[in-house]
Amino acid sequence: MFMKKTMRFGAIASVAMLLAAPAVAKTLVYCSEGSPEGFDPALYTAGTTFDASGRAVYNRLVEFKHGSTETEPGLAESWDISDDGTVYTFHLRKGVKFQTTDFFTPTRDFNADDVIFSFERQAAKKGPWFDYSNGSWEYFNGMSMPDLIKNIEKVDDYTVKFVLTRPEAPMIANLAMDFASIISKEYADKLVADGHPELLNQQPLGTGPFQFVAYQKDAVIRYKANPDYWKGKEKLDNLVFAITPDASVRYEKLKAGECQIMPYPNPADIKAMKSDDKINLMEKAGLNVGYMAYNTQQAPFDNPKVRKALNMAMNKKAIIDAVFQGAGQVAKNPIPPTMWSYNDAVKDDPYDPEAAKKMLEEAGVKDLSMKVWAMPVQRPYNPNARRMAEMIQSDFAKVGVKVEIVSYEWGEYLKRSSDVKRDGAALLGWTGDNGDPDNFLAVLLGCDGVGGSNRSQWCYKPFDDLIYKAKITSDKAERTKLYEEAQVVFKEQAPWATIAHSTVFMPVAKNVTGFVQDPLGYHRFDDVDLK
């Protein structure tokens, strides 16, 4: 074990020599907020892990356009979709090289075998890759791939056919997600032959813009530009992640020039950052929504009028100011404004306690006592659920509704809030996975999600028909129309109080060019340069 480690480091040291000649080399240091759990993006669901693995090292058949939730060709140059929407044929890019590193030298270019392997290893119910993962391919399963993919066929070396069990328009967006990163089958086979498949999670090797050099656990990750990158070598020569868990310390490091980009600043530091002339403070709405889900299967919340009245009793503006401290905006739709098909024509329910009181009376609701569930953790869509619940409590008291605030440990909270018999209204939220509206509307509000991710237990046929139709339609203009309509239905029925979308701030040193804030929350360093 020790020998192996020493040898590996010996090899790495030679790369270090190259890195140690920084006179001309451009090195960007990113003060990342945490350690990646590993480097196999299909095993995990955390953005921190994806930044370090999927986005830096790997490519996918389809990629998200830089700074957008829309997709563009990646390792697939183009694709055809059958008329019934169940067969996707991908035409693969030729001449794409896997990275040559100290730990592996590929002998062949990327081809169909790599694509098939990358998905089949996640579907396998036995074998080395099942043992390697304990079968916990979270996104592959979470995105229902086992039910959706009937089979994947190799037509020839550069053509792959995905046959689905049903039409699924979000499939293309799904394939741009990190779990769909393309792994070198040749490398994986070698690791299995050596008896060390676990190294795939420690020494990643892909076709992406940067190649992995070394990871010092919880301290530093080093990459260098992939010289054979199919889009051309990156402008940066080296990319370094300096893992810095504390936000105030990240800011100090940025000020001291120890790093050039940092994510997740403290809200309290925003003002100082704005006036710092060495820092360019970028800002964008996050791809998330924070909401309060009524249990619509339970009286009196089964009455849309009651839900709407309560929504009108909630002073959302005040909540955003207090809870987000300026780093958020009031939500009126269940999807965030950066997402395509966002319906800006929808009018939010006005804050009007008097009218709300009257509506409750008309609905025959008197002396209502209810529970409001407050999450025990900070999330981007809700940095302080307890405070939010307290403000809702006092707002509702003004219309004569008594609120009891309850909370549980996070895992318990997630489980109990899914229960169909849960009482009251639960605060929760969602951060988008792939930029497709289906990923919000179907997951969070579709009939299939009742008892699971649909915390309002809301199954409303007119809405469900719309999103189902949108799911099986490949034409994007058509889908947009359907989703816009769905948002109108949602607003009328009000299964949630839509509360907030967070604002994501990104302080970047002024000498950095080409960095684009990603609406999906990724931190990508392709196309980035230093002045």
Next chain:
Amino acid sequence: MLRLILNKIGLLIPTFIGVTIISFLFIRLLPGDPVLLLAGERGITGDRYADLMHQFGFDQPLWRQYLDYLVGILHGDLGTSISTRRPVISEFFTLFPATMELSLCAIFFAVVVGLPAGVIAALYRGKTPDHAVMTTALVGYSMPIFWWGLLLIILFSGILGWTPVSGRISLLYYFPSVTGFMLIDSLLSGQAGAFESAVSHLILPTIVLGTIPLAVIARQTRSAMLEVLDEDYVRTARAKGLAPFRVIGLHALRNALIPVITTIGLQIGVLFAGAILTETIFSWPGIGKWMIDSIFRRDYPAVQGGLLLIAIIVMLVNLLVDVTYGLINPKIRHTR
């Protein structure tokens, strides 16, 4: 002496078994489990939940899981971390040298400053130096580590620019990890400036982590010294006309050290607790931060394995203290 050591080791065995039980139960008694947390907001179907619990072996009865854990320990296998999927032992020992290096520096700093400060306070009892030392010690003891660390960073790294903000060494230096101790590895690397960089990165975290033990040691030394200074043999030594330095150094301090050494030993546990916060602030890649992350993820193998290893280390340190104690104090050495 050998009897004393054997005696102490004998006492460690039941403690060790107790620790295996506590470390095993602690994380399982917390609500929630790793699989629920893996699924997040999306939630998880009952079938898949059961599948995953089975794959990880958490569906077994508790006694069965505990037995597996014990058998693993006897084979030197503490299981595999659920999150990183690497053996817990290798995770721990990758990170442990960083914590150990920082802790040793902190305790060294605490002793080198705390001991003389305590002696001075005792010698000038009730006078200005005494008040100064005791007030500083009280402030140091009450300082929240998080706030103290940030304050030092803002002052010394931000405003004055004397020390680096965080990390173990400048990113410019990059060499193989041989011992895991940055001070040693940087010397071995032969790269010019690497050692200095490692030292400069150690200064602030050492001060922050060493502050509380320093305060405790200074106070303990003071009170032990005061007690000893009143003893007859000290008066005798003085009356004999021995030089004050010899009276204090040879007669008084040596006897006063006995309770102080116990205190220093006890500070090791305090250091590990302080390391969690210190490591987070200074981005120090040690076991403190790792344990906290593992607890939040309900990473059962990592938490139970990590706790066990930490407990073993604390026990060994205490054993060492007991033995040192015996070396200094013949009364204890000869106790049966």
